Amino acid sequence: MSAMREAAMNSKAWPFEEARRLVKRYEKAAPDKGYVLFETGYGPSGLPHIGTFGEVLRTTMVRRAFEVISDIPTKLICFSDDLDGMRKVPGNVPNQEMLAGYLQMPLTSVPDPFGTNESFGDHNNEMLRRFLDTFGFDYEFYSARDFYRSGQFDEILLRCAERYDDLMKIMLNSLRDERRETYSIFLPLHPETGRVLYVPMKKVDAKSGTVTFDDETGKEWT
Template structure:
């Protein structure tokens, strides 16, 4: 028995129709059409986290109601660094500030990492709500090399990307640095590094771990200089370009 579709004529139907019509204009016919939302993995999920996922799932249902095959992808942003220790968790996690959340031990001891634990809480809520999804871990996707082509396209056009971000968001940062965060091979932090140079033949990015201000607090870098292999998931795109990738 199929799911009952409610809310015909809402913004969900409008978005679904706009996407379908755009794909036709571009001469593309992907099947299934994919609808994606990001799942934050750096803290406890809340109602807003669930709402983001449910809205995306609603667009997926609207596409199916228009006769197209569709799939909802729940993409966990679990390569993001820990910016602060959530209330109620041990202060000992402060030593891991700036590290990807999948590189941090699970303080509850029941999952492979802090990030995996936080993702599981939201996935459990989606299961209980009857939301059907394909789960994708950012950490796993980067390690499998799924973003290699997109990373190279972004780095090849880094100056243009920086100009677009400046024009659209009034942020100058990416006119000065590459929109890529290497993971420091020495201290394992991601937000304290600065990408210095793209090495296309080696598929690497040269970086220095110099430190960064995170949530109003300065996190000192270890001063290590190295090269991150982006084909092996040793870093990630900044979210502003990752969203497009």
């Protein structure tokens, strides 16, 4: 064992403490995929800031600590939840009146107020990547929009549909009463307006891969 690895195995710094927990998880064998995957998430509802930087930095610190004490390869994914609905207009961007007309629309369906990208979500994704690249982070970037459109989430979505009731029981226990009334693990897009809906499901059919819900007007959709 090298002197650096020995020091890392005894370090009380929190990245090394977290890394040692991961080493124990894989002490018998590496994951089937051949590497340990680290992931950090980003919601591009506003411009990237120091908190966004910190999310990636902290994950990278644990990753680097793990690499010191383990020979298993690693990867870091930065995942953008760019299909989230825009719940409010950020106060630090131009064209706020225009943006106000797109509340609850997926961020990659909201026009870019700066006029440089196809959407507000794309603009913020690009800013984040430029931010991370400037500081030399080693990562792979993924977009929720791309994953949904390509079908990469289809398998797990069907599994969630199959276990919908069990998952809901877990989630509802962590929510306040008023949120429980409208909560669902699925957030459908309105078939006509394209807005993200925060409504309960009336029916979840795993076999057909469909959900049934009422929109805000009471109209039922499947």
